[in-house]
Amino acid sequence: MGLGAVRRAAAASIIPVVVMATASSCASSGGGEPEDEPTSRSPSPSATASASPQAIQDAVLEAGVTGSGLPEGVTPPDDSGSPGAAWAPDEGLLYVITFGSSTCPIVAEPEATAAGGVLTVKVGATSDGPCTMDFVPTTSVVGVPDDVDENAPVTVDLGDQIMLDVQPRSAAGSAGPVTWAPTPG
Known part of the structure; x- marks a missing residue:
């Protein structure tokens, strides 16, 4: 599923979430027999931890790592949700930044392929299920072939006709500048 299709699917999944939440609320507040066990509306600590992925700034940089948020010092140019890419501080690694639901993030595959001078990164949603209505950045760390x-x-191809010209790092050990896709519209 490409980035455009993921954006449309995320928007379409909002209505079922609201309907499910309303139906569950009505069903649980009915006049049935009280349950023997007390209930809590707070999520368990383990549910909270699994719903909140590690911040990318706290992650160990290696291919396949995905974290919430933006790499240190990165600010998106606007609030359009356009994806971006940049070299990570460690050689052989590329940051791919996407925007979407925190519970159904759009992530990149762990390894890119190179052909004809273009680095191809496959990007897609992590879930087909109901997603939260928030709109947050997710950063994926992608390994690149040694000969890049x-x-x-x-040139980095993220699919859905999104081609980015990623610039080199200014110094070894530092991240490169982020190249953002043009704002749609």
Whole structure:
């Protein structure tokens, strides 16, 4: 599923979530027999931990790691939700930044492929189920083939006709500048 389709699917999944929440609320407040066990409306600590992925700034940088938020020092150019890409501080790793639901983040596959001077990164949603209505950044760390020249601009294909010209790092050990997809519209 491409980024455009994911955005449409996320918007369409909002209505079923509201309907399910309302139906569950009505069913549980009916006049039935009281249950023997007390109920709590607070999520358990384990449910809270699993619903909140690790912040990307706290993650160990290796291919396949995905974290919530933006890499240190990164600010998106606007609130359009356009994806972006940049070299991570460690050689051989690329950041791919997407925006969407925190419970159904859009993530990149752990490894990119290179052909014809283009680095291809597969991106997709992590869930087909109901998603929260929030709109947050998620950063994926993607491994690149050894023969990719990180000291020159590299074209990155994220699918859905999103091609980004990622610029090299200004210094070894630092992240490169983020190249953002143009704002739709």
